[in-house]
Amino acid sequence: MSLIDEPRHQLEVPARPAPPIPYGMLAELTHRCPLQCPYCSNPVELDRRNVELDTETWLRVFSEAAKLGVLQVHLSGGEPTARRDLEQMIRHCVEVGLYTNLITAGVGVTTERLQSISDAGIDHVQLSFQGATADMTDKVSNFRGAHERKLAVAHEVRRLGLPLTINSVVHRANIHQIPDFIELALSLGAKRIEIAHSQYYGWALRNRGALMPTRDQVFWALDVVEEARTRLKGILTIDAVVPDYYAKYPKPCMNGWGRQSLNVTPSGKVLPCHAAETIPNLDFWNVRDHSLSDVWVNSPAFNAFRGTDWMPPLCKSCDRKEIDWGGCRCQAMAIAGDAAATDPACHLSPLHADLLALAEADADGSEVYDYRRYFQPDRAG
């Protein structure tokens, strides 16, 4: 075993310090989805089927990702199983050494399809539940019978011996079901559950008033999760995405912009996070025109908020700057109107009180969802 790595690119003098090597890539294979969740985080303008990358391009992207140092690929969407070439992509990922994670809604996925996905070599399946009960799942996803289908998929995944994660997005209407979600995950043989509080980007932003939990609900949820974590140590891993509207510190969004992960959209745009397109005037490059490595290292969008140089003085002088990484750029854009501002979720932001007031007003909002429909996209008038 050699202890000394030959330095590559030794003769090149980099214009800027080399960026870190990404660990994960979210591959949004399609925006097509049978569900209509109001918290959908995909952009308001969805990519249509005719602009989706073809198989060959995706395979190249996966090869380039592996070469770049990506270790895990999250095959997502929309509903990734809507792509008939999914198995081909999985096989290719396995070949180039990528760990594959299928992120599915589990509706319209047959037993035969799961078998073939398993045979292709998928490593892990993450299955979403919109509720812990049939009534709730069907209401939130606006799809009658969705819950039953998801249960069937979960059983099949476990029968195939695949590790299963349950993903539950919680918000005002279903946050009280967190204990039931945990029980559901246990009963389905999942080893891991994600309890993700709804985030307000893309389509979800227009439903913020119908989704925002109250402060009491959020703090209750934190206690419930903490208790369950202790009780279920070694049995079920609980990963919770904490809502930051009521928090003191912002979330370290993506663990830093352009630092650990990247996201490829159905039409091939490469984003630092999947809401990044809400920031105007960022120049995103496309895998049709550039190699993934070129995008990661050189694209203006990835370098816009990488590291700490871009930070406003408030963040730059903060000893948490490499813990929080300035919080979330998309939230700064949405609330402060400036993507380079301190995330208003931070208690030191001058807009922190406004954010809290906004959350509290929203939590008192209407219960009516504006459902997301892939096949009937929203058109004004």
Place this chain on the structure above:
Amino acid sequence: MTATLAANSVPRLARGVRLRHDEARGQWVLLAPERVLNPDPVAVEILKKVDGARSIGLIVDELAAAFTVERQTIATDVDAFLAGLAEKGLIEVTSPLVGDAAS
């Protein structure tokens, strides 16, 4: 400390767990659902032998032959390490099939 895993049991990585060399970073990684673990050099030597065929006893024998460390010390380390991985669900430990009961 008493052993928690039988020496004749056979460990293998659980489905969804993979050990590979990460060329880009020049290190070994253990990949698991939504996790990337960085095993230290000793852990890597053990993990390379976790193949669903070697028993724990054989793994210890081979490591004892390869390194100038007392067999008992290696046995203790291997047991602690593998028991920890089993508890996290990263490996499965199968009991060997014994004699005629196997048919």
